[in-house]
Amino acid sequence: MGKHYEHVKGTVDFYPPQSSLFQNIVKEARNLFILYGYEEIILPILETEAVFAKGVGSTSDIVEKQIFRIQDKDIVLRPEGTAQVVRSYIENSCSKQSDVHKFFYIGPMFRGERPQKGRLRQFHHIGAEVFGVENPALDGEVIALAYMVLQKSGIKNITLKLNTLGCAQDKEKFSARLQKDLQAHHAKLCELCQKRVSVNPLRVLDCKDPSCKKIVASLSLGKGHLCDECQDHFHKVTETLKALSVPFEYDPFLVRGLDYYTNTVFEFISSALGAQDACGAGGRYNNLVKNLGGPDVPAIGFALGVERMLLLREDFKSPPVVNVFVAYTGETLASEARTLVYELRRQGVSADMSYKPKSLKSQLRVAQRLGAVCTVIFGEEERKEGCLTLRNMRESTQQKIAVEDIIPALKNKI
Numbered sequence: 363m364g365k366h367y368e369h370v371k372g373t374v375d376f377y378p379p380q381s382s383l384f385q386n387i388v389k390e391a392r393n394l395f396i397l398y399g400y401e402e403i404i405l406p407i408l409e410t411e412a413v414f415a416k417g418v419g420s421t422s423d424i425v426e427k428q429i430f431r432i433q434d435k436d437i438v439l440r441p442e443g444t445a446q447v448v449r450s451y452i453e454n455s456c457s458k459q460s461d462v463h464k465f466f467y468i469g470p471m472f473r474g475e476r477p478q479k480g481r482l483r484q485f486h487h488i489g490a491e492v493f494g495v496e497n498p499a500l501d502g503e504v505i506a507l508a509y510m511v512l513q514k515s516g517i518k519n520i521t522l523k524l525n526t527l528g529c530a531q532d533k534e535k536f537s538a539r540l541q542k543d544l545q546a547h548h549a550k551l552c553e554l555c556q557k558r559v560s561v562n563p564l565r566v567l568d569c570k571d572p573s574c575k576k577i578v579a580s581l582s583l584g585k586g587h588l589c590d591e592c593q594d595h596f597h598k599v600t601e602t603l604k605a606l607s608v609p610f611e612y613d614p615f616l617v618r619g620l621d622y623y624t625n626t627v628f629e630f631i632s633s634a635l636g637a638q639d640a641c642g643a644g645g646r647y648n649n650l651v652k653n654l655g656g657p658d659v660p661a662i663g664f665a666l667g668v669e670r671m672l673l674l675r676e677d678f679k680s681p682p683v684v685n686v687f688v689a690y691t692g693e694t695l696a697s698e699a700r701t702l703v704y705e706l707r708r709q710g711v712s713a714d715m716s717y718k719p720k721s722l723k724s725q726l727r728v729a730q731r732l733g734a735v736c737t738v739i740f741g742e743e744e745r746k747e748g749c750l751t752l753r754n755m756r757e758s759t760q761q762k763i764a765v766e767d768i769i770p771a772l773k774n775k776i
């Protein structure tokens with residue numbers, strides 16, 4: 363036997379029923395995006411590293427630790443969609459065509475992390491990014507849309523955490539205050555956070571180190587750093603969420619590990635996911651378009667992690683692979699069976715049959731495995747009588763039906 367190969371650690375092969383659930387989630391998301399007036403964009407997996415270094419932040423985990431670099435090039439496998447969508451939005455001069463753009467995207471992202479449950483090196487995002495709207499009603503709507511996608515995918519027990527970082531000036535004020543507060547505990551912070559305090563103190567709030575967590579928990583954070591305008595914006599976001607019946611928890615410790623956020627930030631958390639407990643997240647990034655060399659256009663978006671959504675749907679039962687299985691006895695009846703299979707498919711009824719003669723018993727077993735609702739049996743007895751047997755697989759009942767009535771009878775049953 364030759365050598366066999368294994369999948370790359372941190373990647374997943376999707377098999378049924380997981381693959382079917384994956385597509386189901388994508389289908390529901392796509393339908394909702396269309397309902398909310400979003401247009402799909404399909405962007406490359408390869409992107410220049412600078413887009414993320416400048417966009418997400420050179421001291422973010424994504425850029426500092428998780429980038430998949432193509433050797434000797436400044437090209438990377440995209441770790442997230444937002445900075446990339448912004449790059450594309452600017453490059454394609456979208457702002458000149460219309461003042462508002464609502465995009466969605468579905469595709470793989472890559473982060474070179476040490477894999478663990480829920481933390482992969484290749485995973486998929488269902489994401490949305492909206493450009494050109496300042497109105498806080500949109501923040502509420504975007505969050506509600508993400509919430510709806512999760513609900514429609516059958517994910518129920520999730521908590522929506524919500525916070526606001528304020529505008530760039532507020533964020534700076536917050537950061538400076540945090541820096542001062544954290545400096546008092548400098549010696550007790552982990553080595554990395556000791557550096558973070560001076561470079562990017564907000565990142566300390568995300569640290570998983572127990573000692574850092576304890577210090578962070580003792581801090582009193584609130585909305586003190588917010589200017590009147592940002593206070594009002596956040597208030598209106600919460601009002602919209604209430605009006606849309608989206609439950610949320612205000613969490614002043616939620617800052618997110620990506621530098622581009624301003625004002626609203628949010629995360630969907632489930633305790634069933636373990637340490638990697640976020641199945642989706644997002645927020646406003648009003649300065650990113652400008653920072654990446656584009657016009658001064660406000661924006662907001664979110665991304666849901668499909669693999670983590672799948673983990674929350676482990677109870678999923680896959681739909682039938684085909685609705686009708688056509689069984690036959692002996693090679694002579696194979697071509698008649700095949701004609702029926704082709705006709706059913708032509709009329710939009712999913713159908714299949716065995717490619718080689720097998721006993722009726724084993725064909726029924728295959729029909730069962732495929733989840734077929736009905737099996738049609740072509741046997742010698744049926745041939746003599748000029749009819750077919752229609753077996754209802756769920757009820758284990760069967761009846762004889764005239765050949766010409768079989769398709770309407772099947773359509774009636776499925």
Ligand code: HAM
Pocket residue numbers: 441442443444445473475480481482483484485486487489490491640641642643644645646662663664665666667668669670
């Ligand atoms: P993010 O929080 O880095 O945000 O990723 C969003 C979601 O992707 C996470 O909540 C998680 O479900 C999933 N995810 C992230 N990393 C992994 C991983 N290594 N393995 C499996 N799943 C993962 C963003 O990427 C932002 N672009 C979201 C956004 C869009 N903000 C504004 N617009």
